[in-house]
Each structure stands twice: as structure tokens, then as C-alpha cells.
Amino acid sequence: MPGIDECLLEVMRLPGARGAAVVDWTSGLALGTIGESPNGDHEATAAETAEVARMAAEQPVFAQARTLSHDTAAAANAPAVEDVIVTTAPGYHILRFVETAFDSSVFLHLWLDRSEGNLALARIKLGEIAQRLVLA
Numbered sequence: 001m002p003g004i005d006e007c008l009l010e011v012m013r014l015p016g017a018r019g020a021a022v023v024d025w026t027s028g029l030a031l032g033t034i035g036e037s038p039n040g041d042h043e044a045t046a047a048e049t050a051e052v053a054r055m056a057a058e059q060p061v062f063a064q065a066r067t068l069s070h071d072t073a074a075a076a077n078a079p080a081v082e083d084v085i086v087t088t089a090p091g092y093h094i095l096r097f098v099e100t101a102f103d104s105s106v107f108l109h110l111w112l113d114r115s116e117g118n119l120a121l122a123r124i125k126l127g128e129i130a131q132r133l134v135l136a
Contacts, residue, residue: 002129002132002133002134003133003134004022004031004032004133005032007022007108007129007130007132007133008020008021008022008032008033008034009034010129011034011108011110011125011126011129012034012035014110014112014117014121014122014125014126015116015117015118015121016091016112016113016114016115016116016117016118016122017035017110017111017112017113017117017122018035018036018038018091018111018112018113019033019034019035019036019037019038019042019045019110019111020033020034020035020108020109020110020111021033021034021042021045021046021049021108021109022098022106022107022108022109022133023046023049023050023053023106023107023108023109024050024105024106025050025053025054025057025105025106025107026050026054026105027050028046028047028050028051029043029046029047029050030042030043030045030046031106033046035111036111037111038091038093038111045109046109049093049095049107049109052084052086052095053084053095053097053107056081056084056095057080057081057097062080062081081097082096082097082127083095083096083097083123083126083127085119085123088114089114090113090114091111091112091113091114091117092110092111092112092114092117092119092122093109093110093111093112094108094109094110094112094119094122094123094126095107095108095109096108096109096110096123096126096127096129096130097130098130098133099130099131108126108129108130108133110122110126
């Protein structure tokens with residue numbers, strides 16, 4: 001099972017990937033980074049994206065989606081928010097929450113070039129990578 005560095009390398013193989021990070025959204029700290037950063041500073045980007053992740057993860061309206069599932073046993077264990085997508089003129093920012101054995105306060109952030117990337121493919125692949133990520 002791949003760790004942070006291996007997962008980030010895999011993320012950067014996606015078409016249009018400009019930069020990526022594994023971030024703890026409770027502290028805003030980057031646990032690992034690769035490639036470019038939208039503002040030139042990976043730590044500042046981690047803190048800023050952590051704010052977005054925290055806002056989405058803590059909103060009761062998104063937690064309600066869990067109660068609408070027909071499979072209540074599976075819904076109880078599923079995260080309320082899978083990912084957050086922010087669209088800008090030059091690109092996409094995908095924040096994919098990572099399920100962990102402990103507090104699940106980690107997400108993958110992918111900065112994807114809009115003209116070279118495929119948002120649907122990136123979202124699917126990021127989900128697969130997040131499932132395999134091992135945090136030790």
C-alpha cells in the first residue's frame with residue numbers, strides 16, 4: 001500500500017496535473033507536496049485549502065446526505081463529503097477526503113490545468129488513490 005510520496009507521484013501522472021498535496025485540514029499543515037503551488041507557496045496553499053475543506057466537512061447540510069441513503073449500514077460508515085471541486089478560469093482544485101483509521105482529517109489536493117486536464121478522470125483517479133493511501 002502506497003504512502004504519501006508514492007500517492008503524490010501517482011497523482012502527478014494525471015493529465016494536466018500542476019501540483020498536489022496531502023493536507024491535514026484540522027491544522028492546515030501539508031503532510032507532503034509535489035509540483036507547483038497556485039500561489040508559489042505550498043504551506044500557504046495547504047492552509048487556504050484546509051479552510052475550504054473544513055467548511056465543507058463541518059456543514060450539517062452535507063452530513064444530511066448520509067441519511068438519504070437506502071443502505072443505512074454503509075451510509076453510517078461513509079464520509080458525508082467525498083470531495084470538493086473549486087473551478088477557476090485556468091484550472092480546477094479537487095479536494096478529496098481520505099478515510100483513515102484515526103480521525104479522517106486528511107485530504108488530497110490536486111491542482112489541475114483546465115485546458116490539459118480531464119476533471120471527471122481526475123476525480124475518479126483521485127478517489128482510487130485516496131483509498132490506497134496509507135498514513136503511518
